[in-house]
Amino acid sequence: MKSKFAYSLLFCIAFNFVYLNAQTYAKNGMVTSSNSLSSEVGVAILKKGGNAIDAAVATAFSLAVTLPSAGNIGGGGFIVYMDSNGKATTFDFREKAPLAATNDMYLDKEGILIEGSNHHSALAIGVPGTVAGLFKAHKKYGKLPWATLVQPAIDQAKNGFPFNWSLYAAAGYFTKEGNKSPFMDAYFRDGKGKVLEPDELWKQPALAATLTLIRDKGKDGFYKGEVAKKIAKWMKANGGIITKKDLRKYESIEREPIKGSYKGYDIYSMPPPSSGGVALVEMMNLMEQANFDEIEFNSTAYVHLVAEAMRRAFADRAEHLGDPDFNLNMPLDKLTSKAFAKNRFAGIDMTRASVSDSTKFGQLYDGKSTTHLSVMDKGGNAVSLTYTLEYGYGSKMGSPELGFIFNNEMGDFNPQPGITKSNGQIGTAPNLVAPEKRMLSSMTPTIVGKNGKPYLAIGSPGGRTIINTVFQTVFNVLEFNMRIDKAIEALKIHHQWLPDRIIYEKHLLSPDTRKALEAMGHTLQERSNLGALMGITYDPVKKVFTGAADSSRPDGGAIGY
Incomplete structure (x- = not known):
């Protein structure tokens, strides 16, 4: 890359x-x-x-x-x-x-x-x-x-x-x-x-x-x-x-897509039986509550906040989501609402890690191959x-x-x-298993629109890490205005509520930050890389497509004409 x-x-x-x-x-x-x-x-x-x-x-x-x-x-x-x-x-x-x-x-x-x-x-x-x-x-x-x-x-x-x-x-x-x-x-x-x-x-x-x-x-x-x-x-x-x-x-x-928004961009992603779209929009809404003039990218505060957003979205995923043809009352509008995110954000302590309690799911926070x-x-x-x-x-x-x-x-x-x-x-x-039921998925194919036109198409493999790698890449592009290749290659972390730990990409999180996060109560585990993102952005002014394939896939390719 x-x-x-x-x-x-x-x-x-x-x-x-x-x-x-x-x-x-x-x-x-x-x-x-x-x-x-x-x-x-x-x-x-x-x-x-x-x-x-x-x-x-x-x-x-x-x-x-x-x-x-x-x-x-x-x-x-x-x-x-x-x-x-x-x-x-x-x-x-x-x-x-x-x-x-x-x-x-x-x-x-x-x-x-x-x-x-x-x-x-x-x-x-x-x-x-x-x-x-x-x-x-x-x-x-x-x-x-x-x-x-x-x-x-x-x-x-x-x-x-x-x-x-x-x-x-x-x-x-x-x-x-x-x-x-x-x-x-x-x-x-x-x-x-x-x-x-x-x-x-x-x-x-x-x-x-x-x-x-x-x-x-x-x-x-x-x-x-x-x-x-x-x-x-x-x-x-x-x-x-x-x-x-x-x-x-x-x-x-x-199916109708899950729709969210972030600072003027429209986000379209996959609805259940994928959990990806709901979790992505919930996390983007949570991040919209933060002030990134004060929270620097890759700082201790930033990684902590991202992990806490992930923790809450995955707890809600576990509690509520499944095949919509078998679960008719999933609270999708609530989970993807700005008001719900505001309430969730208010419960984040920026000095301490939250607790992942398998008996309480999201209630606690009120107030390998694809x-x-x-x-x-x-x-x-x-x-x-x-x-x-x-x-x-x-x-x-x-x-x-x-x-x-x-x-x-x-x-x-x-x-x-x-x-x-x-x-x-x-x-x-x-x-739970049932005849003809579709199993819950973490796949998060996503398109971001700008002024009513496709702006970003993105997705990744990675099991449950898919949701979080797509979320962070979308956030990198929309909040920090990163080029698509830089957004894909930037540090990714993963927290899925249970197990209660932050998985991070080796060599991309500084030793000082790791120590600071551990002092806040986080458990950390390294991994060589997270995800394998394939993305395209479109510049409507220059009328140019820009594509990038994650360097973790040596045979991958972004090809245009």
Whole structure:
């Protein structure tokens, strides 16, 4: 992200550019994703006359080939879309619990959670939503033919693309004794059983065949017919509970976005079953109460305030949020109101850390793997899309006949009714397992509008850290007027109420600040990095797109033309 060279804007917009992990400028459109080859696919669609939805769909299908750790057709996610007139909407294609699911399916006879059952077994696989969501978004807002958008991914899977070092590292892990599973051990091998080397072409014929059915038959190519039959067959043979009926019944839903504001900017983000939009707006409202003429960025007071805002939003998340089709009385208007934030802010002690009490949730405060892509087109439309398999490489299971990896998203449900622990396990009712219920998510695809037009499209992977990395990046741009690359690379922290600790990025928080925060009662834990943000801003005066891909993703790229 920190380029060694300074390029003039005139030079940047005269040609097509690919600066991996650097700020990129363009006049006609921009795509940022975790794989530069997939970003190139999206830009090629824009050049063909496609709009932001078209480019997002094509990029997402390409990531299912080039980024198997998170790009997917075996998982699910969310789209936030804003058109050139400032009208915003969202598409919910979060995975669903199968019809045979129950709220005690991960418990033993004594009602105790069976370790690993909700993450590391076929019972952890939710009904995939990605294909349905991309198809629905395209059907309503796309411009180019569906087949045109899926074909590049088929070509990449069939003809191959250069095996990169990230994939090589994963191959080394999954083919090592002790880490093997029948599917993952064979996944990164060629037709002769040899593990691929960097720069060798990786061809995925089974995935190409699955994508071809999706190209030719649309949504039905995945949820009915041959693919559905093979999914159900695999589930029955491996202890899963997804059936052909589960697949046939799955539908994506278009939902009204969560809307907030910050000092003249309009914020649009994902509503439940994502918790991201509610928490983001609540935290932005809290920060709007503070005086940043007196609180310097990255100071002890700043980090403390950010952590306290996060603590409160995550407590409210745990207490109130879940699938809106199963929870009809979630207090969304209250949680996202300015008055609620003012009351919450009044309870923040700027000299001491609050307490995270698992018995009181938000009442106390009164008074590994996902990927993201962002797109903006020359017509003024914007897409922010986040989708996931849950863990890196999801369940690490799949059918060799189909060529893609199944998610392990059922682990995002609260696994043990009524049991909330200080280690972060939540047991509240809104997010308990139920048939056809969508599990609560932290994905936070977000678009910020300025004067009725898309200004910023942003999102990130990172599990529960997603909410906080997106929040801090949005805040950096809106409050501190940071360039998108600087906002992405700046210090990020994470507090999720329980466990009661601040996770911070190593080397970006000074020793003096750490000591001061500990003296205030905070517990700190370091991590190499938080999130992998992919963002685009648009300057309506200069008519220039600026994109950046997080340097934590070495294969990522912001590409424009």
